[in-house]
Amino acid sequence: MVVGIIGGGASGMAAALRAAENPDCQVLLLERQARVGRKLQATGNGRCNLTNLHALEGGYHGDDPAFSRTALEQLSPEKTREWFLKLGLLTVAEPSGRVYPFSDQANSVVDVLRFALEKPNITLKTGCEVQKIRREAEGFRIETDSEAISCDRLIIACGGLAGTKLGGSMSGYKLLRSLGHSCTRLRPTLVQVKTDWPGVSALKGVRAECRAEVYRDDTLWSESAGEIQFTEYGLSGPVIFEVSRDVCQGKGDWQCRLDLLPQISERQLEKMLLARRETKLNAGELFTGILHNRLGRVLVQEIGIGLNMPIAQLPETAVARAAASAKCFSVHLTEPLGMDSAQVTAGGVVTEEFDGTTMESRLVPGLYACGEVLDVDGDCGGYNLQWAWSSGSLAGQNAGRGE
Ligand SMILES: Cc1cc2nc3c(=O)[nH]c(=O)nc-3n(C[C@H](O)[C@H](O)[C@H](O)COP(=O)(O)OP(=O)(O)OC[C@H]3O[C@@H](n4cnc5c(N)ncnc54)[C@H](O)[C@@H]3O)c2cc1C
Numbered sequence: 001m002v003v004g005i006i007g008g009g010a011s012g013m014a015a016a017l018r019a020a021e022n023p024d025c026q027v028l029l030l031e032r033q034a035r036v037g038r039k040l041q042a043t044g045n046g047r048c049n050l051t052n053l054h055a056l057e058g059g060y061h062g063d064d065p066a067f068s069r070t071a072l073e074q075l076s077p078e079k080t081r082e083w084f085l086k087l088g089l090l091t092v093a094e095p096s097g098r099v100y101p102f103s104d105q106a107n108s109v110v111d112v113l114r115f116a117l118e119k120p121n122i123t124l125k126t127g128c129e130v131q132k133i134r135r136e137a138e139g140f141r142i143e144t145d146s147e148a149i150s151c152d153r154l155i156i157a158c159g160g161l162a163g164t165k166l167g168g169s170m171s172g173y174k175l176l177r178s179l180g181h182s183c184t185r186l187r188p189t190l191v192q193v194k195t196d197w198p199g200v201s202a203l204k205g206v207r208a209e210c211r212a213e214v215y216r217d218d219t220l221w222s223e224s225a226g227e228i229q230f231t232e233y234g235l236s237g238p239v240i241f242e243v244s245r246d247v248c249q250g251k252g253d254w255q256c257r258l259d260l261l262p263q264i265s266e267r268q269l270e271k272m273l274l275a276r277r278e279t280k281l282n283a284g285e286l287f288t289g290i291l292h293n294r295l296g297r298v299l300v301q302e303i304g305i306g307l308n309m310p311i312a313q314l315p316e317t318a319v320a321r322a323a324a325s326a327k328c329f330s331v332h333l334t335e336p337l338g339m340d341s342a343q344v345t346a347g348g349v350v351t352e353e354f355d356g357t358t359m360e361s362r363l364v365p366g367l368y369a370c371g372e373v374l375d376v377d378g379d380c381g382g383y384n385l386q387w388a389w390s391s392g393s394l395a396g397q398n399a400g401r402g403e
Contacts, residue, residue: 001024001025001026001152001153001400001402002025002026002027002028002139002150002151002152002153003019003025003026003027003028003151003152003153003154003155003396003399003400004028004030004140004142004149004151004153004154004155005019005027005028005029005030005154005155005157005396006030006130006133006142006154006155006156006157006158006172006175007030007031007156007157007158007159007172007371008029008030008031008033008035008036008037008124008126008157009031009036009037009038009039009040009157009158009159009167009371009388010037010039010040010371010385010388010389010392011157011159011370011371011372011387011388011389011391011392011395012029012031012036012155012157012158012370012371012392013029013036013037013113013117013392014370014388014389014390014392014393014396015155015157015368015370015392015393015395015396015399016029016117016122016124016396017113017116017117017122017393017396018392018393018394018395018396018397018400019155019396019397019399019400020119020121020122020396020400021397021400022400022401022402023121024402025121025400025402026121026123027121027122027123027400028123028125028149028151029117029122029123029124029125030125030128030130030142030144030149031124031125031126031127031128032127032128032129032130032167032171033126033127033167034126034127035126036110036113036114036117036124036126037109037110037113037114038166038167039159039163039166039167039168040106040109040110040113040385041106041107041110042106042163042166043106043385044100044106044382046105046106047100047101047104047105047106048100048101048105048106048108048109048385049098049099049100049381049382049385050080050084050091050099050100050101050109050382050385050386050389051077051080051081051099051382051385051386051389052077052096052097052098052099052379052381052382052383052386053077053078053093053097053099054077054097055072055076055077055378055382055383055386055387056072056073056076056077059378059379059381059383060072060376060377060378060379060383060387061245061346061376061377061378062184062346062347062348062351062374062375062376062377063184063350063351063352063375064351064352064375065376066356067351067354067356067374067376068356068376068387068390068391069356070356070357070394071356071359071387071390071391071393071394072386072387072390074390074393074394074397075389075390075393075394076390077099077382077386080386080389080390081093081099083389083393084109084112087112087113087115087116088112088115089101089102089108089109089112090102090103096381097381097382098381098382099382128144128145128146129144129145129171130142130143130144130171130175131143131144131145132175132178133154133175133178133179135179135364136150138152139151139152139153139154139366140152140153140154140366140367142154152366153366153367153368153399153400154366154367154368154399155359155368155369155370155392155395155396155399156172156175156176156367156368156369156370156373157172157369157370157371157373157392157395158171158172158175158371158373159172159371159372159373160172160186160344160345160348160371160372160373161173161186161339161345162188162189162190162191162339162342162343162344162345162372163339163340163342163343164339164340165340168339168345172349172369172373173186173348173349173373176349176369176373179361179363179364179367180363180364181349181350181353181361181363181364181369182349182350182353183347183348183349183350183375184347184348184349184350184375185347186339186345186346186347186348187245187246187249187345187346187347188244188336188337188338188339188341188342188344188345188346189241189244189245189246189336189342189343189344189345189346189377190241190242190244190245190342190343190344190377190380190384191241191244191336191337191338191341191342191343192231192234192235192236192240192241192244192336192337192341193234193235193236193240193244193247193248193256193333193334193335193336193337194233194234194333194334194335194336194337195233195234195235195256195331195332195333195334196332196334197331197332199298199301199302200230200231200232200233200234200235200331201232201233202294202298203230203294203295203298204230204231204232205229205230205231206229206230206292206294206295207227207228207229207230207237207292208227208228208260208291208292208295209225209226209227209228209262210225210226210227210228210239210258210259210260210261210262211223211224211225211239211258211259211262212224212225212228212235212239212240212242212243212256212257212258212259213243213256213257213259214243214247214254214255214256214257214333215253215254215255215256215257216250216252216253216254217252217253218253221243221247221254222242222243222245222247223243224238224239224242224243225239225262226238226239226242227239228240228258234337235256235331235333238380238381240256241343241380242379242380243256244336245346245377246346247333247336248333248334248335248336253332254332254333254334255330255331255332255333256330256331256333257328257329257330257331258328258329258330258331259327259328259329260291260295260299260326260327260329261290261291261326261327266323266324266327269290269323269326269327270319270320270323272290273286273287273319273322273323274316274319276311277311277312277314277319278312279311279312280310280312281310281311282307282308282309282310282311283300283305283306283307283308283309283310283311283314284296284297284300284307284308285311286300286305286311286314286319286322287299287300287322287326290326291326299322299325299326299329300322302325302329303318303321303322303325305318305322343380343384344372344377344378344384345372345377346377347375347377348372348373348374348375348376348377349369349373349374349375350375351374351375351376354368354369354374357394358394358395358398359391359394359395359398360395360398360399366399368395368398368399369395370388370391370392370394370395371387371388371391371392372384372387372388374391376391
């Protein structure tokens with residue numbers, strides 16, 4: 001029996017290794033880029049956050065978040081770590097639950113997968129883009145630029161549209177549509193969000209630990225805590241990625257309210273700042289030792305205080321306003337960056353059309369799909385790769401099983 005797999009990314013490699021556990025199964029893995037795991041290599045800022053120990057507790061989205069359940073239970077985060085250990089990869093879990101390779105290099109993850117693919121019953125073809133798929137009386141006919149190949153069962157593991165420069169494309173959606181499947185609306189997620197607040201450019205490169213709450217027309221939309229990074233025209237970092245899902249996707253006034261000092265109360269902060277009225281410091285130093293210097297100065301300017309004004313001359317009300325603005329700093333959001341910059345695609349091929357216990361299509365017997373091409377996306381912090389490993393493994397196990 002031949003199992004064809006289109007896409008040599010995270011889910012496609014997991015599927016190939018799992019299917020090849022059946023020695024009677026010949027696996028053909030087709031990847032359009034020059035090498036497998038190109039996107040994987042860029043994940044986690046080159047460190048690859050390969051799973052999250054809390055991934056079984058939730059954190060997945062899509063029209064039917066429960067669809068991911070069976071796959072995640074069959075290959076849980078702990079089992080994923082054991083599987084990688086068998087492949088030769090040591091991993092380490094951070095207190096937050098994020099798991100990284102011990103080497104701290106995404107390359108290590110790609111390497112152990114690449115080595116594992118070197119099996120007698122796996123054929124890997126890189127630089128091989130699948131253009132068309134046709135159903136045959138028995139199985140499928142896959143057409144690439146240069147050849148046509150037949151297989152008995154077929155797994156679509158083409159990934160999503162996000163991260164276009166790293167290989168994200170419409171290909172998987174188009175191939176599945178050509179076989180009768182449908183797709184929900186695609187949106188970028190885990191992505192930077194732009195603001196029209198002119199002060200942001202002065203903060204380019206500044207990072208801070210904060211709580212972020214996104215409001216649409218004064219109604220809380222999403223919230224998170226963690227690191228924010230200011231960029232030339234927007235907000236970035238894990239805390240923003242977390243609240244970026246569907247932000248600015250509808251009309252309304254979108255605001256991000258930042259608590260830049262979540263560990264202390266506004267009253268405590270106000271007391272600390274009032275004590276500085278005993279010093280000879282200027283207002284530009286009001287937040288020195290408390291916040292990043294540039295962030296502190298921008299906050300002071302935003303409430304209309306000159307940086308050179310002696311703190312001793314600041315009225316109590318001005319100090320109170322400064323404390324309030326650090327605890328609730330509001331930034332107007334305009335739009336998320338596009339698919340090029342997004343880590344993940346929200347939306348995808350309709351999961352109702354697949355059996356979540358096998359990953360097989362309910363419309364086309366013998367056809368399977370896994371990974372980001374499906375309408376499943378996870379939170380920031382290793383959830384998306386865990387979905388890729390779990391869904392790929394389940395698809396491979398079922399596509400590769402004997403009759
Ligand atoms: C910059 C960045 C950082 C990220 N960091 C993390 C992280 O730290 N942790 C985390 O959990 N998630 C992270 N993600 C998300 C994660 O990488 C993806 O969700 C995951 O790789 C999806 O796996 P996949 O197998 O579905 O798709 P992919 O890994 O994208 O693989 C799909 C493969 O299919 C190939 N392909 C597509 N069409 C065809 C075709 N027609 N013929 C042949 N081959 C084809 C593509 O070239 C690609 O190699 C990150 C994403 C980005 C862009």
